[in-house]
Amino acid sequence: MQLRTDCKNGKKLSALGFGCMRFPTSGGRIDVDASEKLILSAVQRGVNYLDTAYAYNGNEAALGEILARNPGLRDKVNIATKLPIPRCQTQDDFDTYLSRSLERLGTDRVDYYLIHNVTSVGAWERLEELGIKEWARRQKEAGRIGQIGFSYHGCEADFPTLLDSYDWDFCQIQYNYMNEHYQAGTAGLKAAAERGIPVIIMEPLLGGKLASELPAAAQTVLEQANISTDPVRLALRWVWNHPEVTLVLSGMNAMQQLDQNIETANAALPCSLTAEEARAIEIARAFIAERYKVPCTGCGYCLPCPKGVNIPMCFAAYNTSFAHGWYQGMHQYIAASGAMEGKAHFASDCVQCGACQKKCPQHIDIPKELISVKRRLQVPGLPSIVRLGTRFMTR
Ligand code: SF4
Ligand code: SF4
Known part of the structure; x- marks a missing residue:
């Protein structure tokens, strides 16, 4: 597995992180046995970063069960989970949600703890008023949190201000070849790297749009141009091509996806994208921009709708x-x-x-x-x- 260095603590992180949010399901519930097989296979092949969140329904508990079933697994991986900020109205709430996450995961520490989905400077200022900086310092001292960071879905303009508002250990941004100028974007990626802040990438496939949902017309043009590359591999290679990227999260729910992503991660070194691949991305980007009208990633945060609209x-x-x-x-x-x-x-x-x-x-x-x-x-x-x-x- 290709390793990249967390420049804040010197840890070697696998270039591919396992996004647990898309664990396989069966009958509407997480299939823990199938998820366990994927996690064990990923770790055995060098993946050492598992990402979950308090707000992902049943996800922390499923991961906790997998860790409990496999003695020794916990110490082979870095666990990332996230504080659900809309639920936090007092400083005590920070404690409550971190404690619940630790309990669900069956561990005494979170290696990478994120303030989940910061969308603006104002959202962060509210947490500052609740005393989050002092609270985070105490948790780090007590060893309950390793690194503290935030995941971001706000605008490009607010991102540098947020980077400068705290001594962050890392940040997590949405980034893929369709989002160079969306949310943090390329400017945000570079701004974080310039400040020595490791960057974790989410949504490298834009909720699947750059994978199986790549418009048929784009695939045809790629074939006609004799550009033989798989859309998933292409999209992931584009992200890993950036030396500023520390780790890319992928929500894998099938062994075939895991196999392919691991193979891609091993070869996708910084600055290794070929001219042909870059041309393929230009073609795909133009088609997608024209045909995908609503930039929905399928994350499901908007649900449930009281009227049942999916x-x-x-x-x-x-x-x-x-x-x-x-x-x-x-x-x-x-x-x-x-x-x-x-x-x-x-x-x-x-x-x-x-x-x-x-x-x-x-x-x-x-x-x-x-x-x-x-x-x-x-x-x-x-x-x-x-x-x-x-x-x-x-x-
Ligand atoms: S519309 Fe819903 S599913 Fe789509 S990106 Fe927004 S919150 Fe996520
Ligand atoms: S009724 Fe319409 S506006 Fe209200 S939650 Fe459902 S989809 Fe959203």
């Missing part, structure tokens, strides 16, 4: 209708409604309450975009027909 799947269907054709998008939209599970909710069920919008790290105007989804994919009478069909099928 927001990420609605946007996935909408984007599919441009990238792969209207019929395919329509098919996906009906699946997104939940009709197959005996209930059906459509974009038109949105009552514009706005509850989802403030939770979206991509700052998508969800109610407005759902109107676009409805206009494009919801042919007149569709909800009635689908609901009638659902009633018939579930009799």
Whole structure:
């Protein structure tokens, strides 16, 4: 496994980190046995950084179970988890959530602790007023936290101010070849590196858009240009090509993905992207920019919607209708409604309450975009027909 150095503490971190958020599931619950197989295989091949969060439903507990089942595993890995800041109203809440994370994980220390999803300087200032700096110092002294950092989904302009607002041990940003000028972007990556702050990368595949969802037309052009490269490998190689990147997180839920990512990580040294690969990225970037209308990554932070609208799947269907054709998008939209599970909710069920919008790290105007989804994919009478069909099928 390629190792990169955490320039703050000198640790050697695997270039590939395991994003536990997308652990495999079965019947709507995390499949701990399948997740365990993936984790053990990853660690055996050199992955030494596992990322989870308090807010990922059942995720810390699943990882804790895997660690408990495998004596010795804990000391082979760095564990990263995150403080859920919207729930923190007093300094005592910081203690409460860190303690719960430690308990769920069955460990006495978090190696990399992140303030989860800081979206603005104002959000950080609120935590400062609650005394987070002093609290973090005490936790580090007590050995409950190794390194302290933050994950970021705010704008490019706020990022340098946040970097300078505390003596951060690391930061985590969304970065991929479509997001060079989005959120922290390339400028943010370089700003962190200039300050000697290690950078962990999330969303290197933009929620899958740069992988299997790469528009068919882009793939065809790549083939016609005799550029034979796999979209996932290409996207990951682009991120690792930046010497400022310390580690790239990937949410792997199948052994095949793990195999491929490990193979890619081993070869993707800084500044190793070929001219042909760079050209392939230019082609893919142009196609994607034209066809993906809503920059939803499928993270699900906006859920649940009180009206049952499956927001990420609605946007996935909408984007599919441009990238792969209207019929395919329509098919996906009906699946997104939940009709197959005996209930059906459509974009038109949105009552514009706005509850989802403030939770979206991509700052998508969800109610407005759902109107676009409805206009494009919801042919007149569709909800009635689908609901009638659902009633018939579930009799
Ligand atoms: S604005 Fe619409 S989609 Fe968002 S939570 Fe409210 S009803 Fe659901
Ligand atoms: S709309 Fe926003 S919060 Fe919801 S899944 Fe998409 S990116 Fe995540």
